[in-house]
Amino acid sequence: MRATLFVTCLGDQFFADACADSAELLRSLGVDVDVAMGQTCCGQPAYNAGYWREAMRMARHTVEALADAEYVVVPSGSCAAMLRGGYAELFAPEGGTAVAELAGRTFELAEFIVRVLGVEDVGSGLEGHAVAYHHGCHALRELGSREEPLTLLGNAGAELVEWEAAEECCGFGGLFSAKLPEVSAAMADRKLDTLPGPDIVTSADPGCLLHLSGRAAQRGNGPVFRHVASVLWEAANGSP
């Protein structure tokens, strides 16, 4: 089985280790992994800001860059949802089999491991670690993937802590966080204020992690924020 990583623009720039860890984790599960070198941005920032013409340009480029992939694995629920649902919406007026076909073989990382590979156990290195999982909105509501990351983390021995706001939006929202920074920051603050003090906060989404960790840094407190790919890969290798 061959999987092409779509690392996303934020993953590339801010979560390079997590992108590499995604590749290693998949390889350890017997998947041939490659990276489409022509990839850039899926177009979601434009799409969600109302710039559909620009979003279509980026979508066309991405569809082309991923044309040869058997599976596309994305270490981001949000960008996976864009490839899967957003593109269908964008190209609805003109149809487009390439888009529909790409949607059918695109998965977020944890979703791919559990649903496609059928693997629920990647290691046991999280014994004794309290982990809080932030559900990115698009993984949760667009992809319908709530359990997959929790299954993998739980089976790796993590103590998953109850978090009142675990399924509440962190306030990132792409351009939203730059256009309404105070509201966006207040949303992150609610997430941070309700955190029950875990060792690690993890999530599938670079955008959410960038926002939450950036806000925590600004406030001068907060736990360790890690991408779920890194947490799982380290769990597979011993400990985080």
Next chain:
Amino acid sequence: MEVRSRDYAARARATLRDEPGVREAVIGATVAFDRHREQAYGEVDADAWRAWASDVKGHALTNLADYLEEAERRLTENGVVVHWAETAADVHSVLEGVAAAHGVRRVVKGKSMLSEELGVNAALQGQGIEVVETDLGEYVIQLFGEPPSHILGPAIHRSLHDIQQLFHRVHGTPLDATPEDLAAAARSALREAFLTAEMGITGGNFLVAETGTLALIENEGNIRLATSVPKVHVALVGIEKVVARWSDLAGMVQLTSRAATGQAVGTFVSMIHGPRRDGEPDGPEAVHVILVDNGRTGMLADESTWEALKCVRCGACLNVCPVYRQTGGHAYGWVYSGPIGAVLAPGLLGLDEGGTLPFASSLCGACTEVCPVRIPLHEMLLTWRRRAVEAGMAPTTERVLMSAYAAAAKRPALFRIGAAGLRLLPSAVRRRLPFLGSWLSVHGALPWSRPSFMRRRKDGPT
């Protein structure tokens, strides 16, 4: 009412900066509302109920003209006087006429968001008529001189402390009065108003075409009094409130209650079939229903957003909305706030006036997940954003940057050079860039990976 939704960003910022108590009060109230809703949905097959309710409203809306005419016939047979009003001014003039005919000096009002949309209080006061809000929350904000900040809980942005101080000033209650004491003080003031008012004004949750039934859901009994004690009752009903059949009503009332407050059914459900009949001991001498358009027909013709007219005004989408929770409703600058307000604003007010609000969302989709009539709210927000951009409403800087970004994204080498360039800028310069600067204003420094993942790939296998 005056519309100031274009100022959302400034109003939201000011609320967060100047009134931190609002955020605390609104989060507390909405989290509790949402928890009750979730529990109440869990007691029934909520998905099946929601699909059914969406169909009931969809059916009525797709045959709206027929059902409105049927409703008018049944209402008239029941002895109700029916008025048609296209605009707020039409509503004001109907009210003026009815008030003059009955010698009205004082009006008691049941909670009605439509009356807020239409600016009814100010219009009546302009005629020299005294208006008393009788829903406890509405009464509180009327004393504060504020508009409602939530569809269901108009005063949720106010703390107990705020209300203790207000009532101390107005009613002389002690500064440490309990909520029960405060309610008792309001009750005695309102009882006097009910007994002396000549007219009661309410909204309407549902209007059944088949029977001409006007249904009103409430918890305080003030609507029951406002519709039965004064000699004339006027109901303001948006044309989208019609349902076809009597058999639709029980389910709609129950689902609305579950979505709104988590109750199996509201404490009082009034089903009004006309004025007092001969031999009946109480009830009004006259009942008027004003069927209000105020932009709804235009919205009904819009194939992408007409479904927003299915809204039953339960407030569930506000309660679950993480954006609404930070500021409450006043930041939105219009009577309807939260996700449904942001969808209705451009639909009812036009893109120019209401086109800012669809951007007041992170598009998290929590609203769509809870809506009892399954309005695809976050998809509609996106539709309105696209339309706003296509209409040229976006700022020039944003348009130029977005266009450049899209162009660069088609050329991977250029795209990566752009990112590398951003890394090289001194942070003082980055802080002055559009978008990135405002991001950095509330976040710590950007945690760049050094080198980036694609750069590592280029230099060797990962």
